[in-house]
Amino acid sequence: MNFPSLDRTRQLLALLVTASCLTGCREAPEEPRVELRLHYQVGDTLYYEYTANGTVTYPDSVTADKTTRTYERHLRVDEVATDVTPSGNYLLAWTYHLPAKTDEVADSEPRDITINLEISSQGRIIDVANVETAKPLFGDMDFRTYLEQTQPVFPERALRIGDSWTQQVKVLSPEAEPVVTTSNYVLEDLTEDNGEPIAVIAFDGDVYLPTAPEKGEGSSAVSSEERIRVRGRMYFAHERGQTVRVETNAEAQLTRVAVKNGSVERRSLEIEQQSSLQLIER
Numbered sequence: 001m002n003f004p005s006l007d008r009t010r011q012l013l014a015l016l017v018t019a020s021c022l023t024g025c026r027e028a029p030e031e032p033r034v035e036l037r038l039h040y041q042v043g044d045t046l047y048y049e050y051t052a053n054g055t056v057t058y059p060d061s062v063t064a065d066k067t068t069r070t071y072e073r074h075l076r077v078d079e080v081a082t083d084v085t086p087s088g089n090y091l092l093a094w095t096y097h098l099p100a101k102t103d104e105v106a107d108s109e110p111r112d113i114t115i116n117l118e119i120s121s122q123g124r125i126i127d128v129a130n131v132e133t134a135k136p137l138f139g140d141m142d143f144r145t146y147l148e149q150t151q152p153v154f155p156e157r158a159l160r161i162g163d164s165w166t167q168q169v170k171v172l173s174p175e176a177e178p179v180v181t182t183s184n185y186v187l188e189d190l191t192e193d194n195g196e197p198i199a200v201i202a203f204d205g206d207v208y209l210p211t212a213p214e215k216g217e218g219s220s221a222v223s224s225e226e227r228i229r230v231r232g233r234m235y236f237a238h239e240r241g242q243t244v245r246v247e248t249n250a251e252a253q254l255t256r257v258a259v260k261n262g263s264v265e266r267r268s269l270e271i272e273q274q275s276s277l278q279l280i281e282r
C-alpha cells in the first residue's frame with residue numbers, strides 16, 4: 001500500500017480546512033464597543049423638561065389609618081457649561097425653573113434655583129456649590145451626597161452590549177455607622193434615535209439621604225432619613241457625550257424621628273414616583 005507523501009498530506013489538510021471555513025467557519029463580526037464620556041464646550045446650554053407623578057402615603061395625625069394623595073410635578077432644567085478646568089473637568093450650572101403654585105414653593109411666584117457643580121468627563125462629582133439656594137426644592141438634603149449616589153461614573157474601558165459596572169458610595173450618618181449604597185449599571189443596547197447613535201443604560205440602585213438632628217425647645221430634637229430604591233434607563237448620545245432622556249421608577253420611605261423629653265416618636269411616609277427627564281432640542 002502506497003501512502004501519499006507528507007507534502008501532499010499537508011496540502012490536502014489545508015484544502016479541507018479552507019473548504020470547511022468557507023462553508024461554516026466564517027469569523028463572527030466583532031461586537032461594537034463604545035466609550036461613554038461626557039463632553040461639553042464652554043457656553044453649551046442644554047434644556048430639559050422634567051415631569052413626575054406619584055403617590056404619598058402617610059399616617060393620619062388623629063387615627064391609626066393611613067392617607068394617600070397623588071401629585072404631579074413639572075419643571076424645566078437648564079444646564080450651562082460655564083468653564084473647563086485645566087485638568088479637563090467641566091463646570092456646570094444647573095438651573096431649576098419652578099412654576100408658580102407648586103408644593104415646593106409656599107408663595108405664588110415662580111422661582112429659579114441654580115446649583116453649581118464640577119464634574120469629570122467620566123461623570124465623577126468633584127464639587128458642588130450654591131446648594132443653600134436649593135432648600136425650597138430639596139429641603140436640607142445633602143445635595144452632593146445625592147448626586148454621588150445617582151450620577152453614573154462611566155468605566156475606564158470601552159463597553160459592549162451586556163457589559164455592566166457597579167458603583168458604591170459611603171454615606172455618613174449623623175447618628176449611626178456609615179451606610180454604603182450600591183448602584184448597578186448595564187449597557188443594555190446600542191440603538192439610534194433619528195439617526196443618532198444612542199447607548200441605553202439600565203440602572204438599579206439605592207439612595208440614602210440622612211439629615212442631621214435639629215434642636216428644638218428644651219431637650220427636643222428632630223432628624224430624618226430617606227431610603228430610595230431607583231430603577232430605570234438612561235439614554236445617552238455617546239458620540240456627542242450628552243444625556244437625552246432618563247426614565248426612573250422610585251420607591252422611597254421617609255422616616256422622621258422626634259425626641260422630646262426622653263421619648264422617641266417615629267413617623268414614616270412612603271412615596272412611589274415615575275419620572276422622566278427629556279432633552280429639548282432648541
